[in-house]
Amino acid sequence: MKQDTNFTNQEFRVIGTRVKRPDGIDKVTGRARYGADATAPGQLVGMFLRSPHAHARIKKLDVSRAEKLQGVKAVITSADLPDEHCGGDRELLNILENCMARGRALYDGHAVAAVAAVDATTAKKALKLIKIDYEKLPHVTDVDEAMQADAPVIHDWVYTVGVEPQPNKPSNVSMRAQFGHGDVEAGFKEADVIIEKSYKTGQTHQGYIEPHACLANMSPDGSGELWVTTQGHFAYRNTCAQILGLNMAKLKVTSSEIGGGFGGKTHVWIEPIALALSRKANRPVKVVMSREEVFRASGPTSSTSIDVKIGATKDGRITAATSECRYQGGAFPGTWALIGAMTSFAPYDLKNVQTVSYDVVCNRPKVAAYRAPSAPMAAFAVESTVDLVAQELGIDPIDFRILNAAKEGTQSSYGPVYGPIGIGPTLDAAKSHPHMKAKLGKNQGRGMACGFWFNFGGQTSTTINVAADGTVNLSVGTVDVGGSRASLSLICAEELGIPYEQVKAHIGDTAALAHNDMTDGSRGTFASGMATIVAARRTIEVLKQRAATAWEIPVEEVEWKDGCAHAVGEAHADKAPLSLAEIAANTENTGGPIAGHNEFVADGAGVSFASHICDVEVDPETGSTRVIRYTVIQDAGKAIHPDYVEGQFQGGAAQGIGWALNEEYIYGDDGRLQNPGFLDYRIPVCSDLPFIDTQILEIPNPNHPYGVRGVGETSIVPPLAAVANAVSNAVGVRMTQVPISPPRILAALDAESA
Amino acid sequence: MQVKLTGPLRSAAGGQASVEVEASTIRELFRKLCEQYPGFQAHMDNGVAVAINGDVFRDEWSTVIPEGAEVFLLPRIQGG
Numbered sequence: 001m002k003q004d005t006n007f008t009n010q011e012f013r014v015i016g017t018r019v020k021r022p023d024g025i026d027k028v029t030g031r032a033r034y035g036a037d038a039t040a041p042g043q044l045v046g047m048f049l050r051s052p053h054a055h056a057r058i059k060k061l062d063v064s065r066a067e068k069l070q071g072v073k074a075v076i077t078s079a080d081l082p083d084e085h086c087g088g089d090r091e092l093l094n095i096l097e098n099c100m101a102r103g104r105a106l107y108d109g110h111a112v113a114a115v116a117a118v119d120a121t122t123a124k125k126a127l128k129l130i131k132i133d134y135e136k137l138p139h140v141t142d143v144d145e146a147m148q149a150d151a152p153v154i155h156d157w158v159y160t161v162g163v164e165p166q167p168n169k170p171s172n173v174s175m176r177a178q179f180g181h182g183d184v185e186a187g188f189k190e191a192d193v194i195i196e197k198s199y200k201t202g203q204t205h206q207g208y209i210e211p212h213a214c215l216a217n218m219s220p221d222g223s224g225e226l227w228v229t230t231q232g233h234f235a236y237r238n239t240c241a242q243i244l245g246l247n248m249a250k251l252k253v254t255s256s257e258i259g260g261g262f263g264g265k266t267h268v269w270i271e272p273i274a275l276a277l278s279r280k281a282n283r284p285v286k287v288v289m290s291r292e293e294v295f296r297a298s299g300p301t302s303s304t305s306i307d308v309k310i311g312a313t314k315d316g317r318i319t320a321a322t323s324e325c326r327y328q329g330g331a332f333p334g335t336w337a338l339i340g341a342m343t344s345f346a347p348y349d350l351k352n353v354q355t356v357s358y359d360v361v362c363n364r365p366k367v368a369a370y371r372a373p374s375a376p377m378a379a380f381a382v383e384s385t386v387d388l389v390a391q392e393l394g395i396d397p398i399d400f401r402i403l404n405a406a407k408e409g410t411q412s413s414y415g416p417v418y419g420p421i422g423i424g425p426t427l428d429a430a431k432s433h434p435h436m437k438a439k440l441g442k443n444q445g446r447g448m449a450c451g452f453w454f455n456f457g458g459q460t461s462t463t464i465n466v467a468a469d470g471t472v473n474l475s476v477g478t479v480d481v482g483g484s485r486a487s488l489s490l491i492c493a494e495e496l497g498i499p500y501e502q503v504k505a506h507i508g509d510t511a512a513l514a515h516n517d518m519t520d521g522s523r524g525t526f527a528s529g530m531a532t533i534v535a536a537r538r539t540i541e542v543l544k545q546r547a548a549t550a551w552e553i554p555v556e557e558v559e560w561k562d563g564c565a566h567a568v569g570e571a572h573a574d575k576a577p578l579s580l581a582e583i584a585a586n587t588e589n590t591g592g593p594i595a596g597h598n599e600f601v602a603d604g605a606g607v608s609f610a611s612h613i614c615d616v617e618v619d620p621e622t623g624s625t626r627v628i629r630y631t632v633i634q635d636a637g638k639a640i641h642p643d644y645v646e647g648q649f650q651g652g653a654a655q656g657i658g659w660a661l662n663e664e665y666i667y668g669d670d671g672r673l674q675n676p677g678f679l680d681y682r683i684p685v686c687s688d689l690p691f692i693d694t695q696i697l698e699i700p701n702p703n704h705p706y707g708v709r710g711v712g713e714t715s716i717v718p719p720l721a722a723v724a725n726a727v728s729n730a731v732g733v734r735m736t737q738v739p740i741s742p743p744r745i746l747a748a749l750d751a752e753s754a
Numbered sequence: 755m756q757v758k759l760t761g762p763l764r765s766a767a768g769g770q771a772s773v774e775v776e777a778s779t780i781r782e783l784f785r786k787l788c789e790q791y792p793g794f795q796a797h798m799d800n801g802v803a804v805a806i807n808g809d810v811f812r813d814e815w816s817t818v819i820p821e822g823a824e825v826f827l828l829p830r831i832q833g834g
Contacts, residue, residue: 162762164769177761177829206834263834338761339831357761369834415760415826416805456833458813521833601814703809713834 014493015706018643019500021486023257032257035213035229040284043215044073044116046277047123047287048270049130050297051105051112054139054363054671055154058103058112058132065129066115071122074281075130076114076273078102085245094332096243098366099272105134106154106331107363108672109296116277116285139363139671143328144305146172146362154361158333172361174333179341179414180322180354187320187352191311195388199381201720201738202664203303203328206370207655207683210259211294216274217284223250224278228271231261231479232518237510240272244279251275254509255479262655263369266518269298295676299368300665302327302336306381308344316395316403320352321345321413325378329359330366339374343717344382345413346452347423347609349406353413363671369520372453372713376656376720380738383449383721388734397725398436398448401611402427405450422635422699423450423609429695430611435631444617444628447725451610451717455710456521457602461514462531464492464539466594470581472496475508476528477516482651482712483644484524490640491529491706495536497563498580514599522710525640526701527602533705539596546590547578604703605710610634612653612718616726620749623742625727627657631693637701637709649715650692656719658684664739755819757783758826763802766794780804781815783825801830 026032063075078100086092096102101112113130117123138152145151153170160167162176188194214228224246230236233255241248258265270287278285289298305326312318323344327337337357344355390400405424411417430436430448440446465473474492478484485505493500517523540560547565548555551572559566564577587594615629632649639645662682666674675681700707720738728734733748758772766787767773775790777783783804787794803812805826811817812830819825 162765164765175762179761263832266832266834335829335831338829342761342828342831369832371834373832373834415758415828416810417808417824419808454810454831454833456812523833601812603811603814603817604809 012494014490014500015640016642017490018641019486019490021483022489022505023480023485034210034259035256036288037256038215038227040215040217043284043286044118044281045120045123046114046116046274046285047127048111048293049113049127050293051101051108051110052672053105053134053136054108054141055137056105056134057137058101058105059135060133061113062131063113065131066126069122069126069129071118072115072126073118073283074116074277075126076100076276076280077112080276080280085243092243095239095268098332099269107365109293109365111273111297114273114277116281116283140172141362141364141667141671143303143326143360143362146328146360147326147358154331154363158361173358174361175335175338175359177338177341177357178354181411182352184320184322184352184354188311190313190319192314193389193392194309194311195385195392196309197385197388197736199306199308199384199736201304201377201380203300203364204370204659204663205295205300205681206260206262206264208260208262208264211289211291212269212298213288214271214274215284215286216271216278218275218279220282222247224275226251226253226271226275227256228253229256229258229265231258231265231481231520233479234477234510234515235266235518236268236271239268240275243272244275252509252511255507258479258481261481262371263373263520264299266520267299267368291678292676295681296673297365299366301370301373302329302367302377303665304340304377306378308381308385310385310389312389312393314393316393316400318348318350318404321350323355323378323382325355326358326360327374328362328364330362330364332366333361334359334367336367336374340378342414343375343452344378347406347450348404348413349410350413355413371652371655371716375451375453375717376659379449379451379717380720380724383718384724384734384736387725398427398431401450402431418607420699420702421607421609422697425697425699426609426611426633426635429633429697430613433613433631433633433695435613435629435693438629440615443620443730444615445726445728445730446613446615447722447729448611448613449718449721449725451714453522453608453714453717455526455605455608456523457527457605458517458521458523459515460527460531460602461516461599462528462535463508463513463597464535464595466539466580466584468584470502470579470584472498472503474503474505474532475513476505476532477508477513478524478528479507479519481519481524482648483641484528487525487640487644488528488532491532492536495533496540496580497561522608522712523602523605526605526704526708526710529640529708530602530704531598531600534598534600535596538598539594542594542596543580543583546583546587546594549590550578550586551575606637606701606703608635608709608711608714610714610718612722614719614722614726616723616730618727618730618745620731623745625661625740625745627690627723629690630657631695632715633695633697634711634714635697635699635709636711637704638698638707639696640706640708642696645696645711646694648711649694652713652715653692653719654684654689656716657689657723660720660723660738660740662739662741755825760826760828762829763797763827766791766797778819779815780811780817780819783819784815803828803830
């Protein structure tokens with residue numbers, strides 16, 4: 001689709017071009033420095049001792065022998081981490097307890113102690129010398145079992161919020177919430193067809209290739225530095241400082257290059273402990289999680305159990321829809337089911353809708369955000385049921401979705417009325433896409449599904465510094481997780497009227513910029529893009545003033561065009577334009593260095609929709625499934641750098657396909673994770689996937705100067721359902737549990753034939 | 755104006771789906787809600803977002819609420 005510039009009335013010069021990314025050379029040559037790539041003189045190796053039990057009381061913890069081992073410089077337990085700094089804040093206390101068990105281990109892999117030693121060999125020896133006396137406690141790892149009346153209750157301080165009357169007994173259900181409008185009972189009475197189905201999804205990990213890693217360096221004067229792989233170094237600074245009782249301004253946090261985060265690096269795991277070890281040892285401490293630790297003790301997404309009911313008339317109008325979303329959030333309360341309930345029916349225009357959520361605590365690692373957190377599972381359940389209803393009515397699934405799609409003015413299932421949105425256009429594009437018309441072969445099936453994500457803005461701070469030769473440094477505080485340095489450089493170049501190559505973007509550390517929220521909620525290019533636009537326009541004001549000073553004319557008689565200051569009017573016809581480089585070369589005579597900056601809240605992120613098409617081939621002998629063709633169609637608002645928009649579309653689809661077919665945390669009856677490694681927890685690799693085709697639609701977000709919407713998360717929402725619908729169509733049996741692994745397909749086929 | 759409450763936020767107003775509050779900015783709206791419904795403060799501590807005519811505002815409390823606007827309060831949620 002051609003870019004719609006009507007609402008901005010702009011013609012872009014470099015926005016929308018596919019320039020080379022500024023971090024590309026460093027990444028392909030190995031020069032890029034990730035979390036594990038920092039070193040400091042005298043640094044120690046930090047390592048963790050983790051619980052082998054799903055739930056256990058720590059009766060005795062003796063670190064004395066470890067402390068005496070030569071080469072050990074510090075040992076940390078919860079006794080070194082007083083909760084007084086948390087000020088009674090339950091969320092901070094939970095973070096602290098998750099980083100280091102306090103009296104009880106709450107899941108397999110929960111940290112119980114940490115050591116800092118001169119080398120890894122010594123650290124490992126020290127861990128073996130720590131003596132712990134555990135008393136095993138009853139555990140529960142399944143969300144439905146955890147909701148049963150006879151389930152072991154994990155916390156005596158968790159009471160279900162959102163039910164009346166308020167409970168007087170603790171429960172594993174931390175929150176019940178309900179959304180919707182209309183009268184669903186009346187709606188179901190109007191329906192000619194009602195389909196009700198239950199679904200389950202396995203717990204998955206974001207699978208970022210780079211494990212959590214950091215280098216902590218605390219000084220005896222209370223100041224410190226943290227080099228870390230993170231999606232939000234300001235948030236890491238604030239959290240670490242709060243729970244360790246440090247002065248925020250004295251803790252400088254620098255974000256390394258990031259080898260994937262996808263939400264998993266929005267929470268602290270090892271970082272406060274690395275700082276505590278460094279403080280105790282008075283030496284720098286480097287901690288790098290093993291892959292096993294990443295699986296057992298960082299933050300995967302929820303496993304879920306979801307019921308969906310949809311009623312529709314013969315002519316294809318949905319009359320009522322309900323969902324009940326039960327999400328396990330790991331060992332601490334979260335709001336993951338609530339998000340699932342909010343997103344359940346977001347793509348549809350429904351008169352009667354009700355979604356209910358139950359957030360449930362289990363003996364699993366604390367759940368963290370994972371790319372459009374909670375939405376893919378709800379979409380799997382809803383979009384599978386939508387297909388079933390269409391099938392029952394004899395209506396093409398895409399026509400059924402088009403008939404019921406939300407549009408501008410629709411009241412969303414989570415409350416507000418939509419402004420301009422892109423679900424209808426993505427469905428229209430899917431319907432007319434050549435993929436939809438391609439013939440299928442034997443044992444092949446096609447499925448499609450829709451997805452939604454909110455997108456966020458948030459606090460953002462950006463600075464532009466002009467160098468003496470007219471090149472420009474752009475400092476942003478949102479970590480670049482997917483090419484944002486390229487897109488933000490394009491925005492800076494567009495505004496200043498200079499070539500892209502003249503801009504060098506950096507991620508500023510916490511001492512260099514004012515606070516920035518994390519790169520989450522698909523906000524990087526949206527929020528820092530807006531901040532960059534304002535900062536650039538402020539820079540131009542300074543540049544115009546300097547030109548006016550040099551020309552000895554009023555600034556009102558200067559305009560900025562094509563990267564140059566122009567003196568306006570007949571009286572100045574003799575004045576040649578002054579380029580940015582010419583103005584920058586004489587700053588000492590016109591008022592000093594030139595910079596522009598902006599600090600603001602980037603609210604007004606536009607919601608995002610996508611439609612995906614998936615073809616699979618299933619081997620009926622083995623149950624093995626191959627995705628043979630996949631197409632992503634998504635509304636980007638305005639694609640600043642189309643390559644990286646497409647990259648986000650493809651990346652989300654690839655992760656979703658892995659989730660749909662292969663990935664799953666498998667717990668034994670003992671509550672221990674049985675597959676904490678990439679050999680047994682298999683994420684898709686290139687040879688598992690076809691080239692993922694993409695189509696960018698541009699329905700501008702009226703709240704952004706260029707119309708940008710976030711694009712990073714929505715693409716992971718439809719794949720679970722798209723793959724499930726494709727497999728179900730290929731084998732002729734509805735698949736209701738993700739991952740749709742070969743044993744599950746064979747079991748479904750056997751059950752059908754029996 | 756009518757302020758619509760979604761999800762768990764209704765518990766602060768005795769389960770009501772909407773409440774009447776006169777406010778010209780998000781800041782004034784939150785202040786008056788906490789005055790009228792003391793239970794609302796607990797939700798504020800967890801985070802509340804405001805949708806004004808469909809646009810969601812999470813942080814900018816100086817945002818002006820136009821007369822006749824559709825106002826929804828939502829739980830503030832996380833992204834990835």
